[in-house]
Amino acid sequence: NEEPESIILSTTTSTQDSGLLDFILPGFTEKTGIEVKVVAVGTGKALQMGRDGEADVLLVHAKSSEIEFVAEGHGAERFDVMYNDFIMVGPEPLQYETIGDTLNGIMENEMVFVSRGDDSGTHKKELSIWASRGITPEGKWYMSAGKGMGDVLQMANELRGYTLTDRATYLSMKDKLELEIVFEADALLLNEYGVIAVNPQKNDSINNKGANKFIDWILSTETQEKIGEFGKDLYGQPLFFPNAK
């Protein structure tokens, strides 16, 4: 009596916490009979699990790190899956032109800013924006939490601070938070998710066939449409926009 075939999917908390995976994954198992074991961690750890060969397939959102990951030979190829965007949220509205100005303003006024601080895709994005302004954020106002998106949103809510978040997590938690969008829609804030099958040469346990089936499935028109549907009924807008080629 063999256990059913399964793959380990290492992904970020946003895909799990937003409810997307619960929405789409049953379709995959139904179609292929393969069970997907989701380990939801920060992108940093997800990539590390890929490097260590602990996962079979990754669904993450830190494009530059992903490209590097593939370049180093840890995975075969990276495919675009979907995107949404990052937004700045906070307790009071802010009037700045660009995301850079917004962060700058927060720093200058020493308003509380809660950073993911966990090497995640969101964290990397935040750091890149600071870096683009030549700023090293420091001080009592800048709180590095080392936690997931949901936790950080709650902390920002509690501390009446600002934070950078992906739109999906924010929307899914919006009614529990007294935070509003203070900045959005900037080309810099694109949040792209990619899928990568882990290099099967890492060890004997990697289920490369299952991983490839998963990739085929998630890039298929049918699944892509489903991703586009997700959230429409609940939030009046999709949480993710499919962009597989």
Added chain:
Amino acid sequence: MDIHITNLLKKYHDKAVVDIDHTQFKSGFIYGITGDNGAGKTTLLKIIAGLERYDAGEILYSGVPLEQGMMKKITYLSQTPYLMRTSVYENIVYPLKIRNIDPMTIEKKAKDIMDELQITELKNQLATQLSGGESQKVALARALVFDPEVLLLDEPTASIDPATIDTIEEAITKRNKQQKMTVIMISHNMDQVKRMCHEIVCMKKGKKISIKE
């Protein structure tokens, strides 16, 4: 301190273990309690010492119920004495120390009692590592050292060697004579009871059955 007992009743699981209509222990006398195993002697003594609750009846100490101040003057020596996990010396001086007596006096009193009961050599030994008889002697020394008014003894010489029994009996009777210490002692040794006591209370199945002089 006179002790009056009226209609005292103590039960365990509905069995009356002590059931005494009336008895009295007068100040300055030595009383012996004898009786079969399980007659209720230990239970009675513990009740008098204020260590055990009872179900009915009244005990008056100099006419009033037991109160904190009086308990300081009554001491009870158990059949299986508990010694503290320190040296024999520390055990013996404990009751003096808690009474804030000055160190010189403490030292002198401790020395005297240890000499009297012939336990000076055990002074620095750990009290939890003594032989049966040694423990009994140390516990007795600890009880006598602070000159209580009422001394309740539960088979104090059961495990004591014959030579030392005399010493102990003497130590007790001396204090009764000199300080008018009231003594109530349980013993299975009829000779001893007759030798030492002014009055004997004999118990049987919880009841007092006779008083011999």
Added chain:
Amino acid sequence: MDIHITNLLKKYHDKAVVDIDHTQFKSGFIYGITGDNGAGKTTLLKIIAGLERYDAGEILYSGVPLEQGMMKKITYLSQTPYLMRTSVYENIVYPLKIRNIDPMTIEKKAKDIMDELQITELKNQLATQLSGGESQKVALARALVFDPEVLLLDEPTASIDPATIDTIEEAITKRNKQQKMTVIMISHNMDQVKRMCHEIVCMKKGKKISIKE
């Protein structure tokens, strides 16, 4: 089972507590051990029972060192016996049960010994809630019930009332006569030792000082 002791030495913190050149306990006799408190009597008995290590010397049981099989035939009754947290009856039948004796015999033997030591009324009581003397009797019953070859008793009647002392002495001597049970008993009661024992070993500061017949 003869017991031969040669050059036995036991120390606690460098103090020799037992230091015996030579002594022997012959099969089928009753021996009394007497001596001052702290003389080393209990320690010696525990060593013989195999319950305590020793530092030097040799003890031979029927010519050989102690082994598991022999230990089943020797029993030791402590000065402060430990009773199991069950009923008196369960305590008494325990040694029979672990020997896989049939239930009928167990019941009979238990009944006999309880009648003999007059503890039948305590049968269903919790063994941890007994009086001092009751505990001693129950522990003795538990030791006698499986007819050991060698019986080591540490002050078995210290807390027993005078009337029952006779019963206990009789129970012991009867077994010595009928089953040739070897008995070594510690006692501070010289009359008792003289009454019961064939030979007396007197100890002082760990040494054997004399043998009287």
Added chain:
Amino acid sequence: MDLLKEGLKEALLLLIRFDKEVYSIIGLSIGLSFTSTIFSAIIGIPLGLYLGVKPFKLKKTFTRTIYTMMSLPPVVIGLLVAIFLSRSGPLGTLGLLFTPTAMVIAQMILITPIILGITYNDAKQYGPSISQIGITLGASKFQTLKLLITEMRITLLIALVTGFGRAISEVGAVMIVGGNIKGHTRVMTTYIAMNNSMGNYAMAISMGIVLLLISFIVNSVLYRYVAGE
């Protein structure tokens, strides 16, 4: 406050709704903790009794080590187990990471020292006089062990309940080695932690209440069983 009230209501609903997922999470929690308690007891109790009764050198060092082990940080345990079981680790070929087995292993490492320690501590104190009685009454080694177990039953019960309670309420280690995989390794505590992160307080609290209830029931049932004390 409202949250607590809501949590209580939600907890009731959770149980009444007979939600399959919730019940399987509760079932898995109990099953895993029970399994690891049993295994840990099989190791810890006899060893604790033996070491407590037997005089041996280094007893002090041993005691100290046991007490240190009793407070092994769950995250560290989780981390080490994960490293050993990871595919590149020494036991990687077994493919145990992110499985219930891995969680049992982590829980066992967590609670075996606790069960062992509690047992050892009391065995050191009462064991010698109990085993002495066994010896003097002619019990074999095995019978003496049985005697120790019956006489020390209350201590052993406390050890078991403490071990189980610790296993079922632990989150740090099982999160790492189990991965909180839905329908597979998600247990009550990781469910609570996850829902807390997602801001679903009511769901977190309701499961928390269920967890407390289980703890209380386990205690009650076992105490009743031993009666007395």
Added chain:
Amino acid sequence: MDLLKEGLKEALLLLIRFDKEVYSIIGLSIGLSFTSTIFSAIIGIPLGLYLGVKPFKLKKTFTRTIYTMMSLPPVVIGLLVAIFLSRSGPLGTLGLLFTPTAMVIAQMILITPIILGITYNDAKQYGPSISQIGITLGASKFQTLKLLITEMRITLLIALVTGFGRAISEVGAVMIVGGNIKGHTRVMTTYIAMNNSMGNYAMAISMGIVLLLISFIVNSVLYRYVAGE
């Protein structure tokens, strides 16, 4: 395996480098756990002694409750404390959430029952005969309490060490109420958990080793202090 070796090396480096952040994390961990152990002891020890010695009704119920409380799940504690201290909670005006104070509160709720339980358990057993001695020798209530403490010092020490060990090694509750804020509420366990979730295994392990070391040192020092046993 390589990871472990690397972790050990890293642990040494961590300590030798005198990295200010690392030392302040270690300092905070020790400080908070120490504080909560002291406060919990002040509550738990006298209460445990009193309840253990004093006969009272409902003793069984009390015992059962204590044992249940001893296995309160840290996540649940964290959750409840967070709810009480959150802005919208009853104590929200104090602004304590995500501060070291909140962490001490959570740790106290976690370890007070443990310290109380261990104390109570032994006080029930030995307390009566000890306090009886106090009474018969004429000690006042306060002196009897002192006597209980000296006689039961080993038990109390175990209670303290267990409490401290539990506080310093706990992660679930302090992560929730402290928030793992760098330079403010980040302690060893949350540092370990965070580094683990970032995939920085070596850093996680090295801090884990430091944590184990501290645990061992605390045990050793205290045992030496009590000597004997």
